[in-house]
Amino acid sequence: MELNNFVKKRKIPLAWLLLTRQPLRILVAIAGIAFAGILMFMQLGFRDGLFDASVTVHKLFDADLVLISPRSKSSISMSGFPRRRLVQAMAQRDVVGTTAVNWNFLLWRNPENLSTRSILALGFEPSNPLLIDSEFERKAKTLKIKGRVLFDDLSRDEFGPISTWFNSGRIVETEVAGKRVRVSGIVSLGPSFGADGNLITSSETYLELSPGNPKGSIEIGLVRLKKGSDIEKVVRSLNLSLPSDVKVMSLKSFIDFEKNYWKSSTSIGFIFTLGAAMGFIVGCVIVYQILYSDVSDHLPEYATLMAMGYNLRSLLGVVAREGFILSIMGYIPAYVSGQVLYALVRSSTKLPVEMSFSRASIIFCLILFMCMGSALAAMKKLADADPAEIF
């Protein structure tokens, strides 16, 4: 019945023909929409990628709760708190283990060209768990020898071809903060917006590299709970029982805390959202221009159709369908280019810029909105189609 109705109602695809019989115009339109779409994909992709990158290490921590100093604002400005607080936290019944982590930026010398660059260094007790990675425990054992570090092979290339050298069997030695270290293993963490690269070492080596660090002071305390513990409850009771020089939060809140810093305390979110908005506006102007001039050019034809007995609504439908077709035809190249550019960004910046389903659909909705809105504005011109004027 439905199909039968469709066959009865089917008409000439006027919107499609109007567009496709003007190849130059539709090409300009598609290029414009795709350009706007690519701009939105890039800006929003960068924005989300930077936010995600700011927590690449955070996400890997083997912890249920995290202790930080209340003065810590973000991963690039971590303050210390007494290591004793972790021991005190052990008094809680649900706590099964803790790891003290030092976290600071140190200068890494590129062993190839000898230039130095700031790298994020993590120090911890190698016998304690740090990262959720089955391989990591084995690599951590190598840190028990003083002066050994694990290097993050996702660090930017400026730190030197460390993993290539290491994997080819070479002994890789360089300087960190002016002291000699040897790379004893490779890990994969990924750079963040704040840190171009990462290295992991033992607390002992860390203190050697960073002698100014106050004794017994750490930046992050990882706490592991018994399976099935009520995380929120433990967070509350620890916050009550521990002195106010530490803040206890769940790992998830810690990740959100970091992301939130980049979102609210920096201009990143604003800049990239503004960039995406610019893309949206440019797209609107282009589509509006195209549809408006299309309607203007065909005004006598629209008027003829009205004189033949087509009502205004069916003509508005034609313009709306033109907008819809343009949105689909513009979105596809935008999506494909977005994928290609994301891959390019990933390989050159090592930022985790991925095509997420939610972003892909948000941008499709924006493009659809852009095209339909422009079509709506162009429809006003249709009111000028006076069938009485065509005789």
Place this chain on the structure above:
Amino acid sequence: MNYINNNTLTISSLNHWYGHGEMRRHVLQSISMEISPGEVVLLTGPSGCGKTTLLTLIGALRKVQDGDLKVFGKQLFGASRKTRQNLRKNIGMIFQGHNLLRCLTAEQNVQMGADLLNGFSYKSRRSQSREWLRAVGLEDHLSKLPHDLSGGQKQRVAIARALAARPKLLLADEPTSALDSSTGREIVDLLKKLALEQSCSVLMVTHDPRILDVADRLLRMEDGQILHSV
């Protein structure tokens, strides 16, 4: 609907003005006329005498300001936009310029007319369109775009398009003005023949003295008034 006992068109004391205040111009002055079903009426007169205005009023393209104007028995004075719009589906129009849709082929242009018919499948509307193009002698030019057709061929497509909606009244505004004399003659003969087969009345505005003989009746207009019937 059954109009057998009705005139296709009845006009009595129709007036129309353009402009406002000082500039107001009385373009149609108490026009009265009738057209019976199947009749071919020609309307002549100097340009600016109001012929085209009369045509747009009959075609329900303009609001009637004063007087009686009934098409198929429907009063157009005070008729709503929607009524006028629906009425237009039963009135075929052929313009001075052919006014074909540039982006559609000859066949698709005719189908735009056929698509106005309710109750036919897409397939049947499509084959009807081809029938009409065959009737106007363009069966070999189905998929040509308007700019690949000659002036006479375009006007044939326009006739096919107007008739494809099966109108009961056909309004033509100088359909031959852009054509040479022999082509113009052919077009008018074709128009008359096809209209008669459909028992469709025709009101044609023309300047062309060579085609006056196709008319059942000849009306002459001057200064907004109909002078005499021949």
